[in-house]
Amino acid sequence: MLDNAWVIPTLTFVSFWLILFFGKRLPGHGAEIGIGALGLAFVLSCVAVVQWVDRPATEVVPHGTTEEVHGEEDEEHGAAGGQQGQDRQVVATAVETGEHAEETPIRSAVERNVTWFTIGDVEVTAGTAVDGLTVVMLFTVTLISLLVHVFSTNYMHGDVRFTYFFAALSLFTTGMLLLVVSSSTLQALFGWELMGLCSFMLIGHWWEKAENSNAAMKAFLTTRTGDVGLLVGIVTLFFAAGQTFDIALINERALTGAIGHTALVVGAVGLFIGVIGKSAQFPLHTWLPDAMAGPTPVSALIHAATMVVAGVYLVARLYGVFWEAFDIGAGGVNPIAVVGGITVLIAAALAFVQDDIKKVLAYSTVSQLGYMVMALGVGAWTAGIFHLFTHAFFKGLLFLGAGSVSHAVHSFDMKADMGGLRKYMPTTFVTFLIGSVALAGLFPLAGFWSKDEILVGAAENGYPVFELVGIVGAFLTAAYMTRCVYLTFFGEYRGHAHPHESPRPITIPLIVLAVFSVGAGLLNAPGIEKFFEITENRVFLLAGVEHHSFEVFPAVVSTVVVLAAIAFAYLLFFERRLPRGLTRRNAVARSGYRLLINKYYLDHLYTGVIVGSVKGAIARAAYWFNQKVIDGVVNAVGIAARRSGDWTYRHIDQAVVDAAVNGAGFGAEGFGGILRTVQTGRVQQYAALLFGAATVLALGLIIFV
Amino acid sequence: MLVNQFLVLGAVLFSIGVYGVLARRNGVLVLMSIELILNAVNINLVALGALHDASGAVTGQVFALFVITIAAAEVGVGLAIVLLIYRNRASVDLDEVDLMKG
């Protein structure tokens, strides 16, 4: 499977076409094709995982900073032009004493490339590069996608575009899988854009309502804005790294200093802008909450587990570039961490004031993405990826739980239509609760381990500020999730529907995800650290990224913080002990509340100021130009043509040509008039002429002949 | 006798006849002038015939005879036409017959 990882995206791609062509005629309306394909893809992904885990660790990569490693490496990959899977062998060189003095060999990535096209003497390849990160992503994506498919069969039942929904789901999964297995930045871009398109289709699934299509448009355009940067980054790196799109090569050359620093920074910044757009970081995060207009399974798949983490994945993949460009190893501060940190805090604050359950989860996602990006920014690579892995499960669980709740009460508004639902929907309640605790990060659930690793990494790598940020974020996360749980499941039921537990296709995915939320964290628990072992890769080691495993003190601190947050929220909402009506009485609190409600006025900034100014002034200027200049030129040409035609008519046609023609006519007439006088009609005159002429002729004859 | 004297006489009569054809207004007078011309021709024929021997002379006379006959026929028809013209127009002035005027 490792050699044939391309099969997995192909499966879902074929499923897309099959659903499109045959889905409507099938009894399950295409869902069975989707589930079948995803199931198969999941199985193959598991096979890939097993194969990877079983793979012997043979590659020895020297640790350390980049200065030590150059020259001795075998740069030839033979990937271009051939169809052979190759293992890259590296000769061990000098060892750098770092945190890990021993050289543990790692599994080497499996690359398989095919020539895509050739421009001049540049050969662009397409292919797969499978390593631990890829395998983990494959597993996660196919599992979540499969569960979403199962969930959707019930949730989207009777929907007017049921078949297209499943087709779009398949296509989306194809895009994500393509991104995950790709070996070149160009191919990754392909998957990236495909996901953008599918997210547009899926968010705007119920496009009959204008707000849904607006949300889809907003998502698409915001990520597109980021994609400009992405494109700049990819192209810059292409040229700077010696005209190659190959990811492994780019990483290699970045770390060995073969790429000029300025080009590297430009490329990294460009790529990161794309990440900001796709992974909803500040300031391009505004699309994600609005994207909740799409169906809940879509939110679960796209916005919890797969698409939004594409940005994080990209950073993790091209980590060599970022590491070198932003000098992550040095500590202190760098753009990635800053952006991630800000995102964590502002999104968590916003999650507090939402009434819509999906919006709470959306902001929570933004905040958690901020965690992942921050983790990558502080050099905690494994922590970031691990958090991505665990987050997929519990956020997916939470979204699907919200879907289950809305399926019962037909609404997403917590304050107005929910409350006390734990009595009516026990399974949903329990799973949702598990997901919330996992998100908050309590021992021993998944979130605890991953979040803790981030904090440790931040601390140990010299980013104390971001450790603090992470802790504050944890507080806020626990608090708003408690609020959310309370408003939804506790208290008295405030709605008007008849809530009941959801049917099996909905609850089974919830249970599965709950199990994973509990157990997934243990993969990287101290002593096991299997996750770390699996995902350890060449770049990681070459760059000298340090992995810090679990430490007790930060764990204790974070647990205390989380418990305090839960208690705080409990008191605030459950017991109503703490001051109520604060916003009514206090102007500062009120303005702060208003700021949060208006999402920091960012939307107003984007739509009103930036777009408005462009629309208004530039559009008007363009219109003026069009009317006065372009139209003016066209009209002038037309007028000139007409005038010249007129002049030609008058002076040449009438005066010269017509005069000539008429003159010929008059001349003929006049001459004829003259000749006419000979014809008198009188015979004697004719006779006279006859005789006269004959006589003259005779004379002539006599004289000359 | 010179043959020329007859021939020249014929030429004189011919010329006079031509003048008459061209200059006379009355249609009948034109016909008379045509008779003059025909007589001139006859003189020529006979004189030139007499220049030769017997058969030549006889030939000349015979042809002159034919000319006379034809002249008679022609006058008959010509006068009939003049009569018609007179009937249609109440005049035989040839200057008035200019229907073919361009």
Next chain:
Amino acid sequence: MAAQNLAFAVLAVVAVLAALRVVTTRNVVHAALYLVAVLGSVGALYVLLAAEFLAAVQVLIYIGAIVVLFLFGIMLTRPTLGRDSGLDNDQRWLAGITGLFLFGVLSYVLVEAFGDERLPRLEGLDREALTAERGTGAVGDAIFSTYLVPFEVVSVLLLAALVGAIVLARRE
């Protein structure tokens, strides 16, 4: 010889003068009478040229029939007999010039061609021989032998002219 020349001279003068009067007189009837004079002189000239039969025919047909026809025509085509004014048309002078010119050319040609040729047979031959040779008998023989076909054709022509004249001039 002298008698023939003298006779010729007289006849020629009479013919020419009479012809001139034909084309210049103002009186149509006078013109017809002058025409008679011309025709008569020409007949006499024929006698001079030893063509008696022709002379007889000339007088008989021309004067006896054609001129009578003319007189009938004159009678039928003008309201009054007598003097008319302006029988000549506008192109008198042109016609005169043409006539003169024509005469000049013709006479020049004739003189050039025939010069001093004489009529030998008519000089010094006795009457009987001439008559036998080119007299009426000989002419009659020639007509009904050599020129029989033209004779018949001319007869038919006369018939046609006759019929045509009647057709043309009859009153409907």
